Amino acid sequence: MKRAAPAVVILTVVILTAKLAQAQSLDETLVWMANTLRPSEGNNVVIHRPYPHRPPDWIRDNLDPYHSETITKFTHAGCHVELEVDIADNDMITGKHFTEHDTGSFDLGDIDLNSIRMKNACKPFQTPTGLTCSPESARN
Numbered sequence: 001m002k003r004a005a006p007a008v009v010i011l012t013v014v015i016l017t018a019k020l021a022q023a024q025s026l027d028e029t030l031v032w033m034a035n036t037l038r039p040s041e042g043n044n045v046v047i048h049r050p051y052p053h054r055p056p057d058w059i060r061d062n063l064d065p066y067h068s069e070t071i072t073k074f075t076h077a078g079c080h081v082e083l084e085v086d087i088a089d090n091d092m093i094t095g096k097h098f099t100e101h102d103t104g105s106f107d108l109g110d111i112d113l114n115s116i117r118m119k120n121a122c123k124p125f126q127t128p129t130g131l132t133c134s135p136e137s138a139r140n
Helices: 006-038 054-061 135-139
Strands: 046-049 066-077 078-090 094-108 125-127 130-132
Touching: 006 066
Parallel strands: none
Antiparallel strands: 046 066, 066 078, 078 094, 125 130
């Protein structure tokens, strides 16, 4: 039994070191994400324009429908992540501009990795004004 004790100690040290290295790697990744999403980097905004090629009369009439999301804050503590997002919708039907501020949070440990799927959410098709997509094409 005395000979097994050093092996148990060594194994315990290796396991703890591996766990610590994983935690540092996660923390380093989240720090990198926070730095990448800083407003000064310009990587924190997504704008969806349902009509990327607007007809000339829309341009003339200053019609520019879009939906934008801007991450204004990204924080983390361990596996807990929190995002603050400014949302803007420019609705050409009503002629109004809507803005909203949302906060969301989640724990990375709660995500079932087997539930994540990538899908073409908007399969483009040709229209007279250029490529676009519709809810019907997204289902295919």
